[in-house]
Amino acid sequence: MQRGLTGHYVPSIAGGISCQAFVPLALPPSPALMIDSKLQKRINEANRALGRLDAISMLLPDTNLFLYSYVRKEAVMSSQIEGTQSSLTDLMLFEMAGLPGVPMDDVQEVSCYVKALSLGVQRINEGYPIAYRLLTEMHQALMTSGRGISRGPGEFRENQVWIGGHRADEAAFVPPPRHILRDCWSDLEKFINDQPEATDPLVKAALVHAQFETIHPFMDGNGRLGRLLIPLILVEAKVLKQPLLYLSVFFKKHRHIYYECLQQTRMTGDWEAWLLFFVDAVAATATQAVEMAQALNQLHAQNKQLLSTLGRLSGSANQVLDALFDSPILNIATLVARTGLTAATTGKVLASLVDDLQLVTEITGQKRGRIYAYKKYLDILNKD
Incomplete structure (x- = not known):
């Protein structure tokens, strides 16, 4: 009309x-x-x-x-x-x-x-x-x-x-x-x-x-x-x-x-x-x-399964991944504060998530003040 x-x-x-x-x-x-x-x-x-x-x-x-x-x-x-x-x-x-x-x-x-x-x-x-x-x-x-x-x-x-x-x-x-x-x-x-x-x-x-x-x-x-x-x-x-x-x-x-x-x-x-x-x-x-939401839920479940391959680090890796699912860009200091893990353990987990499982990417290219991104999570969010 x-x-x-x-x-x-x-x-x-x-x-x-x-x-x-x-x-x-x-x-x-x-x-x-x-x-x-x-x-x-x-x-x-x-x-x-x-x-x-x-x-x-x-x-x-x-x-x-x-x-x-x-x-x-x-x-x-x-x-x-x-x-x-x-x-x-x-x-x-x-x-x-x-x-x-x-x-x-x-x-x-x-x-x-x-x-x-x-x-x-x-x-x-x-x-x-x-x-x-x-x-x-x-x-x-x-x-x-x-x-x-x-x-x-x-x-x-x-x-x-x-x-x-x-x-x-x-x-x-x-x-x-x-x-x-x-x-x-x-x-x-x-x-x-x-x-x-x-x-x-x-x-x-x-x-x-x-x-x-x-x-x-x-x-x-x-x-x-x-x-x-x-x-x-x-x-x-x-x-x-x-x-x-x-x-x-x-x-x-x-x-x-x-x-x-x-x-x-x-x-x-x-x-x-x-x-x-x-x-x-x-x-x-x-x-x-x-x-x-369905894609993120599926990603969360699939990635949780992958963590079981990390042996003794798997429990700590679950805590780190949960923190990244909460905020998909974090540094080691923030991860330590959110998970209660030591900086050394957090560093080992991140090394496995980056190099072994390729779930996480380091985005600064620096040796100090490194920042890590949960890339697949961000890819889902950035769609469209």
């Missing part, structure tokens, strides 16, 4: 240039969403995929170990959409107090994404609603180091911004001016919290993400925060027990369709096309996450 323009324009000034800023209508869409048999089928497929994803804890010896690495993969991908060059290896090196191979600002931004998500899930579990306080706390966590520190952490923007184009009057899109932001967010906050009526959580996550991108309430970090809202809405609604749905890889792969669908929600009111794209993203991403 095409509804026409889903908002109105107001005059504004950006960079000293007059422009027309877009103020969206409040959700839900009007007329109501037209969910035909095609869209309903795809929604059902996405919900089934979410159900399988929620049952992922049945597949893994420890869901938190998968969550640790999977969240970091999402942080890297979401930040790459915004232009950072940090990789998963860079992030894990940084967290281990190593030296990443990219500018420190890049990896700090990715690390802050992890902190923002962790804070959001913690607050949801404490009973906080998804409201202004939670939103600004997460934004502050997201922007407290790297380049974001000068971009108004935890505060709605005070300036007019625009998206695309080198000047506001030629921009692809100009979000609402600052004096209307709080009203726009207030309307969206009510919709998120089922006022005046409840919305299916999957549909809600789709509509909220698009509307948040349209409002663009912060000077920076809107894309990352908008993507974080998706798993938070599903966790709050108890569709997922853990925040295991991250759409950044799908959005990055299909970025032109993603941006076009978002723009059409504003210009023509085609929310149904956006919802089709969104539920396809959910179905594909949830299915890939389950496959990744």
Whole structure:
């Protein structure tokens, strides 16, 4: 269904240039969403995929170990959409107090994404609603180091911004001016919290993400925060027990369709096309996450069997491998701290894992300060 323009324009000034800023209508869409048999089928497929994803804890010896690495993969991908060059290896090196191979600002931004998500899930579990306080706390966590520190952490923007184009009057899109932001967010906050009526959580996550991108309430970090809202809405609604749905890889792969669908929600009111794209993203991403969990579980079991060939070292090797399954990039000092083994024993185990079983790779090429990577684990995570 095409509804026409889903908002109105107001005059504004950006960079000293007059422009027309877009103020969206409040959700839900009007007329109501037209969910035909095609869209309903795809929604059902996405919900089934979410159900399988929620049952992922049945597949893994420890869901938190998968969550640790999977969240970091999402942080890297979401930040790459915004232009950072940090990789998963860079992030894990940084967290281990190593030296990443990219500018420190890049990896700090990715690390802050992890902190923002962790804070959001913690607050949801404490009973906080998804409201202004939670939103600004997460934004502050997201922007407290790297380049974001000068971009108004935890505060709605005070300036007019625009998206695309080198000047506001030629921009692809100009979000609402600052004096209307709080009203726009207030309307969206009510919709998120089922006022005046409840919305299916999957549909809600789709509509909220698009509307948040349209409002663009912060000077920076809107894309990352908008993507974080998706798993938070599903966790709050108890569709997922853990925040295991991250759409950044799908959005990055299909970025032109993603941006076009978002723009059409504003210009023509085609929310149904956006919802089709969104539920396809959910179905594909949830299915890939389950496959990744199965692959990691299989890797863990196969590699545990191999350790039995190490004789007297096998018990210590099991402890080292468990630590690497928790954090797949570690140095000897960290392994000693996590396993309680001596440095000498840890060194012998690593030598066997590197030379005999070829499960682990030393990645510095140095004689001192060596760092070890569980390469096959990282290969599974880095797929796609």
